[in-house]
Amino acid sequence: MKIFTSKQIAEIDAFTIAHEPIASIDLMERAAEQLFSWIKKRYSEEQSFQIFVGPGNNGGDGLALARLLSKTKFKVEVYLVKVSKNLSVDCQVNLDRLRSQNLVSISEISTSHDFPVIFDDSVDVDALLGSGLSRPLDGLLKDLVLYLNTSKAELVAIDIPSGLFGEDNSLNNLHHCVRADYTLSFQFPKLSFLFPENVDCVGNWQVLPIGLHSRIIDEMESPYQLVDENDIKKRLKKRGRFSHKGIYGHGLLISGSYGKMGAAILASKAALRSGIGLLSTHIPRLGYDIMQTAVPESMVSIDRSDIIFTEYPDLESFEAIGIGPGIDTKQNSFRALEELFEECDKPLVLDADALNIMGQNPQLKDNLPKGCVLTPHVKEFERLVGSCSDSFDRNMKQRDFSKKQSVVMVLKGAFSAITDQNGRCYFNSTGNPGMATAGSGDVLTGIILSLLSQGYPSLDAALIGVYVHGLAGDMAADELGQEALIAGDLVEYLPKAWKKLRE
Ligand SMILES: NC(=O)C1=CN([C@@H]2O[C@H](COP(=O)(O)OP(=O)(O)OC[C@H]3O[C@@H](n4cnc5c(N)ncnc54)[C@H](OP(=O)(O)O)[C@@H]3O)[C@@H](O)[C@H]2O)[C@@H](O)CC1
Numbered sequence: 001m002k003i004f005t006s007k008q009i010a011e012i013d014a015f016t017i018a019h020e021p022i023a024s025i026d027l028m029e030r031a032a033e034q035l036f037s038w039i040k041k042r043y044s045e046e047q048s049f050q051i052f053v054g055p056g057n058n059g060g061d062g063l064a065l066a067r068l069l070s071k072t073k074f075k076v077e078v079y080l081v082k083v084s085k086n087l088s089v090d091c092q093v094n095l096d097r098l099r100s101q102n103l104v105s106i107s108e109i110s111t112s113h114d115f116p117v118i119f120d121d122s123v124d125v126d127a128l129l130g131s132g133l134s135r136p137l138d139g140l141l142k143d144l145v146l147y148l149n150t151s152k153a154e155l156v157a158i159d160i161p162s163g164l165f166g167e168d169n170s171l172n173n174l175h176h177c178v179r180a181d182y183t184l185s186f187q188f189p190k191l192s193f194l195f196p197e198n199v200d201c202v203g204n205w206q207v208l209p210i211g212l213h214s215r216i217i218d219e220m221e222s223p224y225q226l227v228d229e230n231d232i233k234k235r236l237k238k239r240g241r242f243s244h245k246g247i248y249g250h251g252l253l254i255s256g257s258y259g260k261m262g263a264a265i266l267a268s269k270a271a272l273r274s275g276i277g278l279l280s281t282h283i284p285r286l287g288y289d290i291m292q293t294a295v296p297e298s299m300v301s302i303d304r305s306d307i308i309f310t311e312y313p314d315l316e317s318f319e320a321i322g323i324g325p326g327i328d329t330k331q332n333s334f335r336a337l338e339e340l341f342e343e344c345d346k347p348l349v350l351d352a353d354a355l356n357i358m359g360q361n362p363q364l365k366d367n368l369p370k371g372c373v374l375t376p377h378v379k380e381f382e383r384l385v386g387s388c389s390d391s392f393d394r395n396m397k398q399r400d401f402s403k404k405q406s407v408v409m410v411l412k413g414a415f416s417a418i419t420d421q422n423g424r425c426y427f428n429s430t431g432n433p434g435m436a437t438a439g440s441g442d443v444l445t446g447i448i449l450s451l452l453s454q455g456y457p458s459l460d461a462a463l464i465g466v467y468v469h470g471l472a473g474d475m476a477a478d479e480l481g482q483e484a485l486i487a488g489d490l491v492e493y494l495p496k497a498w499k500k501l502r503e
């Protein structure tokens with residue numbers, strides 16, 4: 001699913017009105033019907049609602065919703081906030097329609113003395129401001145939002161929590177934005193929903209389709225996409241009946257050091273559970289018995305060092321290389337990594353200590369093999385590019401980095417962001433907080449190495465890898481709970497996750 005800016009959504013909206021064609025007031029009605037049907041499914045019939053309405057079309061949605069609710073057993077009160085003399089045309093039409101029906105009490109809020117009592121068991125609907133927000137909230141609206149945020153009532157935001165911008169909130173004060181339990185966003189999520197600092201404002205968000213015109217949605221360019229299961233399925237290659245292990249590639253995993261052999265085991269198992277034909281794991285000598293016992297399916301290549309990575313085998317026979325999990329960051333490892341960058345013309349995935357070595361030796365950045373995949377978490381990322389003021393800033397820097405260095409980068413976290421050489425950004429939709437556990441990243445490296453070895457292009461390997469990793473995590477958390485989840489469980493659930501993608 002593409003993600004558009006608020007400005008683009010307004011264009012899509014206008015195109016739909018002109019080309020469906022549909023009157024804007026009817027499009028608003030369609031949006032309100034979607035809100036109404038979400039509410040009907042979620043709340044019991046006697047539920048009371050307090051709807052807070054602003055001057056624009058977001059307020060218009062709230063008024064249309066109030067009318068639909070008033071025709072049922074739901075109890076509704078409307079509060080119209082007087083922040084401007086004029087209402088938008090469709091907001092005014094809906095106010096007139098609601099007034100003429102005379103079923104709902106409509107009060108005006110002109111000062112903070114007009115704020116109503118909010119009962120804990122009521123549901124507040126935030127229809128104050130939507131995607132037309134033009135500046136951070138202040139004055140009466142800010143005070144009202146702060147007041148609503150202190151209440152215990154459930155809070156449902158229409159389209160976007162009031163006060164939150166759809167994209168960049170770096171100059172905003174998030175304490176002055178609505179803190180919703182649910183956000184019901186029309187047709188698309190907003191970019192800001194995918195950034196962790198906004199989660200307390202957005203709550204659980206859902207997308208409600210309102211039938212915006214498919215032609216403009218297809219044609220309009222956006223660098224942002226939220227990746228779903230269908231997008232992933234389309235990128236999967238068929239596995240032929242007459243195939244043999246040679247077809248699925250031979251991967252080299254450079255991993256492990258004294259005290260960190262677990263990383264090599266997890267990454268190796270994950271690679272083997274993700275369709276690779278052959279795997280060789282390059283480890284320091286001390287890890288020999290450990291690897292041969294724990295992962296008999298992998299061949300082993302032994303470093304001359306007993307305890308760290310200092311060299312790598314001839315790359316000729318490998319389709320792809322993965323390096324980083326548990327290799328440590330010693331000087332000898334830096335030299336070996338530097339050499340690898342110079343020599344390697346194979347697909348490559350870099351993680352963990354390989355990224356930390358780069359963080360300590362920034363000149364390595366400019367030698368990165370083109371098209372390689374980097375999989376940092378936030379701290380590793382900032383060691384590479386410097387500190388970032390917030391997630392929006394970080395996202396811009398990630399897109400720039402991918403473009404400038406011509407690499408694919410996976411920034412791990414909730415909604416992991418995958419950026420490509422063209423500066424596009426794909427957000428992953430699987431995964432859960434239970435996966436923030438030791439070794440989880442090693443599993444991802446193994447999966448991506450496996451896919452690169454099978455001949456998937458870097459971007460596909462990153463997108464599919466991150467998706468299936470999150471899916472295995474979701475399946476594991478469903479059965480085991482998030483607290484108990486450990487990285488080994490991700491490997492255990494990979495078969496089920498792959499099976500689901502192949503259904
Ligand atoms: N996507 C779709 O197709 C559909 C979208 N729909 C709905 O439309 C919504 C967007 O509507 P919208 O453009 O009228 O904007 P909205 O935010 O309601 O209000 C703008 C007004 O607020 C004012 N204002 C701005 N900032 C302010 C501030 N800080 N403090 C005070 N005032 C401030 C601003 O004034 P100005 O900036 O001009 O000074 C202007 O008067 C969208 O979120 C969705 O709910 C659906 O109806 C159907 C289909």
Ligand SMILES: [K+]
Binds near residue numbers: 058128129158160
């Ligand atoms: K809103």
